[in-house]
Amino acid sequence: MKRKIYTTTDGNKIRKVGRQKKVYFAENPYFVWNGRRQHFDEIPRLSYPIMYTDDNEKTGVIGGYICLCNWGGVLVELDENSETVQLWEELERG
DSSP: OOOOOETTTOOEEEEEEEEEEEEESSSSOEETTTTEEGGGGGGEEEEEEEEEOOSSEEEEEEEEEEEEETTTEEEEEEEETTTTEEEEEEEOOO
């Protein structure tokens, strides 16, 4: 199945990485990705959020970035209710 590609407001191409991940609320909230806990206080925030429009004409806001050694990284979007996280990969810069 081909994953849909979205265009951000600044012209970059992005696509989802996997399914949404559940946020676990503890002393330090986290989500699990690739068998590892990703704590929110360890995820750098972007200086300026990345915005895109989804299929329902709703604006999504991506505000974090997880750096992966020698590969780049993934963008982190927290949903409006703070219950799930969606990860994104950048395909090309506009």
